[in-house]
Amino acid sequence: IEIGNGLVTLEELAKMLQGSCKNKIIHFATCRVIATDKKRIKKFLEDTGALCVCGYVNEGDFLEGSIFDMIIVDMFQQYRNMGKVEATIHKNYGALARKLKFKLFHL
Secondary structure (H helix, E strand, C coil): CEEEEEEECCHHHHHCCCCCCCEEEEEEEEEECCCCCHHHHHHHHHHHHHCEEEECCCCCCCCHHHHHHHHHHHHHHHCCCCHHHHHHHHHHHHHHHHCCCCEEEEE
């Protein structure tokens, strides 16, 4: 992850945010940040206290990704249950989520 003028690993970011993200949603609206194994994402969630972390595995179409970002931000406003958000995404926007390789992780 590029922050400022340097690169930071997911683990380093978790250390910076240590416990300060309770009930927060972290969305990486850039590609490949969450293109890692579930164990690292789970550890990130545990270390930060975040409600969920989501983003895109691969680089996708900018316009489609921007539209999808707006959709999920709206859903996060509607639901506090991340399982419900995930189910609604798959039900109503599954094809776009698959095309963009969108992933949502929660504990």
